Amino acid sequence: xxxxxxxxxxxxxxxxxxxxxxxxxxxxxxxxxxxxxxxxxxxxxxxxxxxxxxxxxxxxxxxxxxxxxxxxxxxxxxxxxxxxxxxxxxxxxxxxxxxxxxxxxxxxxxxx
Amino acid sequence: xxxxxxxxxxxxxxxxxxxxxxxxxxxxxxxxxxxxxxxxxxxxxxxxxxxxxxxxxxxxxxxxxxxxxxxxxxxxxxxxxxxxxxxxxxxxxxxxxxxxxxxxxxxxxxxxxxxx
Numbered sequence: 001x002x003x004x005x006x007x008x009x010x011x012x013x014x015x016x017x018x019x020x021x022x023x024x025x026x027x028x029x030x031x032x033x034x035x036x037x038x039x040x041x042x043x044x045x046x047x048x049x050x051x052x053x054x055x056x057x058x059x060x061x062x063x064x065x066x067x068x069x070x071x072x073x074x075x076x077x078x079x080x081x082x083x084x085x086x087x088x089x090x091x092x093x094x095x096x097x098x099x100x101x102x103x104x105x106x107x108x109x110x111x112x
Numbered sequence: 113x114x115x116x117x118x119x120x121x122x123x124x125x126x127x128x129x130x131x132x133x134x135x136x137x138x139x140x141x142x143x144x145x146x147x148x149x150x151x152x153x154x155x156x157x158x159x160x161x162x163x164x165x166x167x168x169x170x171x172x173x174x175x176x177x178x179x180x181x182x183x184x185x186x187x188x189x190x191x192x193x194x195x196x197x198x199x200x201x202x203x204x205x206x207x208x209x210x211x212x213x214x215x216x217x218x219x220x221x222x223x224x225x226x227x228x
Contacts, residue, residue, distance in 0.1 A: 041200065041224070044219045045219065
């Protein structure tokens, strides 16, 4: 399974776009990029996933580089409620629960 | 709201005791997953049940056990509790027997267990 590297922490001003990077240089052709977030002491929340095309939903946008070795999660207008730990996970399309592991993630703090 | 319900929200107990945590999955989801998150630790997968049967096992201690009932709710039993068992315990659910890109896990808000 591809390993991911994320910054430990980031700050963002309220109302501005938050851009959270993730490196996954060993990603395989059949592996997806998933993003989850965990607001303090709450359960992780699924945000978005992608294979190679850029994706957008009501929560965020996911930009994947052409070589797929890195990606960026974009929260277009960050609010204080977006303060959370954001996890970038690279896994195949489906699999055993053992294969879905959460690393350390990026602590995003949205500042007023 | 993820649709996954966990009870109780908080639990305080003493070492050596036994507790039961309960999880009701989202309507229509057949799989239930249990995770443990200790202070400043990542989420550790414990065990998964699918339609009443154990499907996958992670780093679950022998003192811990789980089951899924015919109505699909699940219980995680923790016995001979130790101080180190203090943690957040999360339940998640999904439709199929495996998580997939079009069936992501949906997590509850967890049970905070404190062992004193």
